[in-house]
Amino acid sequence: MIRASNLSKFYGGKRALGPVSFEINDGETVGFLGLNGAGKTTALRILACDLQPSGGSIEVGGVDAIADAHEVRKRIGFLPEHPPLYQDMTVLDYLAFAGELRGMSRSQVKRRLPDVVEITDLGEVQEDVIGTLSHGFRQRVGVAQAIIHQPKFLILDEPTRGLDPVQIVEMRNLIHDLKQNHTVLISSHILTEISQTCDRLLVLGKGKLLGSGSELELAASESEIRQVTVTMRPPTGEDPKGRIRKVLEGVEGVKSVADPYEQGGGLTFALSTTKDCRAEVSRSVVDAKLDLIKLDYARSELENTFIRLVGGADGSN
Amino acid sequence: MAATRIIYRRELGAYLRSPFAWVIAAVLLLVDGILFQAYAMQGEQLSAVVLERFFYFSSGVSLFAGILLSFRLLAEERQNHSIVLLTTSPVRDVQIVLGKFFAALTFLAVLLALSFYMPLLIKVNGKITLAQVLVGYFGLLLLGASALAIGIFGSSLARSQIVAALAGAAITVLMCFLFMFAKRLDSPVREVLQELDLWWIHFQNGFMRGVLNLKDVIYYLAVIYFFLLLAVKTLEAKRWQ
Secondary structure (H helix, E strand, O other), X not given: OEEEEEEEEEEOOEEEEEEEEEEEOOOOEXXXXXXXXXXXXXXXXXXXXXXOOOEEEXXXXXXXXXXXXXXXXHHEEEEOOOOOOOOOOEHHHHHHHHHHHOOOOHXXXXXXXXXXHHHOOOHHHOOOEHHHOOHHHHHHHHHHHHHOOOOOEEEEEOOOOOOOHHHHHHHHHHHHHHOOOOXXXXXXXXXXXXXXXXXXXXXXXXXXXXXXXXXXXXHHHOOOOEEEEEEEEOOOOOOHHHHHHHHHHOOOOEEEXXXXXXXXXXEEEEEEEOOOOHHHHHHHHHHOOOEEEEEEEOOOHHHHHHHHHHHHHHOOO | OHHHHHXXXXXXXXXHHOHHHHHHXXXXXXXXXXXXHHHHOOOOOOXXXXXXXXXHHHHHHHHHHHHXXXXXXXXXXXXXXXHHHHHOOOOOHHHHHHHHHHHHHHHHHHHHXXXXXXXXXXXXXXXXXXXXXXXXXXXXXXXXXXXXXXXXXXXXXXXXXXXHHHHHHHHHXXXXXXXXXXXXXXXXXXXXXXXXXXXXXXXXXXXHHXXXXXXXHHHHHHHHHHHXXXXXXXXXXXXXX
16 A cells, blocks of 8 residues: 655745645556646655655555665656666666666566566567667556566556557556556546546646545536536427426436537537436436437546646636 | 666676767777877887876876766766666665766776787886886776766766766866966965875876875775765755755
């Protein structure tokens, strides 16, 4: 388990992080989400024992990371935003060097290398000099150095940064594989990446922890999130919009109904709800003898939550 | 010590793989050879004097080599972000600095050894003892090691390799000309500055003439220790930034 209490970091007089407190359980995959400058990298560098915090405490697997950073470093694999590579070394020599630095013997490194090369799919470039590799392969080498010593905790700072769409999918698959054996912490400002990879999110903004929990928990903690959109054929008669609105407002779980807009010959209403209430909406619409054209559960709930949380930190919400 | 050895091996490999290091070695050996041929061997001289002149010119080469081989050691790591691998591994800052220092020292020793044919020529054609030659080379190595330590300290200060090189060169040049400043000052500051001089007092008056003084050895070891310690402390301080 990783336990951070009142963690803070100042650069000169400027606060970069904190105070923040959080816990990460063994086996979890946790995403650090935030805009650029939110404090994600600072938090991860402190957890990786690359940076001393200005205040607070961190425990990693029961070990005080400030008093006994060496012991903690043995348990952590870290892929920073820029992979720490030596351009003049071959992939295998570099990984062997990284393994030995982390306290592995030469024979242990020799036994471990084939596994790491296989996990990170580096077989075809293992003899190549790192300086000649593509960005995607370099990122993979970065992951490989982070897992060479089989750390319990894996910290990945923007692992898909600069990758093309195919490489992003490959990296996501790699992270999914790594989740089986490691507690993984990932930072990103790309919401889909985080939402598809992580069990739990920590949302940071201006150095503060704005929210924590699963995607659904974060969404549920927000009071006005548009989750359901419903498109209907306008009924004949007087005030069709008003009739539909009245029906929708009566559905259990709907908190408010936004003004409709025309779309594809129908009227589309965006509903702020406290839960996914598509079933209730469709029942009510059919009971009211209205023609339902389309019903969507909003797929942008994380974006909404994120913008709302971060907007709150900016004071603009 | 294991981490020091691992870093030493990597750094030495980096020197051997780097064309930059070999170009430095080739150019400095060429300059050394030209100076030896053009100035040290000029006219009829006692072989001991020729040897002194050889060490006089080689001391400059050793100082240059020290700065050129060391300025990139930490600055380049910071520039390429590879230093994160070292700072997030269970490795102490002193092990990082020592591993890099000894690798650079080994390459410097190889470079100096490659110039051995020149005093060998003097010995074949004149009357000098092997001890004179070895003492001179020991001095060159200590002088170069001091420049390396200063260069590593300069390298620990900056992310830019150019700034690191300039910082290392500036400190080295300043320390080489302390005796000139000292001349203009009164006692006891004059004596103190003279004793801190990197080249004139401790190399030219001792090692260059084949004289092994314990105080000169201790001086150079102290300079190396001091600047390596500063480099370690700078690395430690950077962890807060």
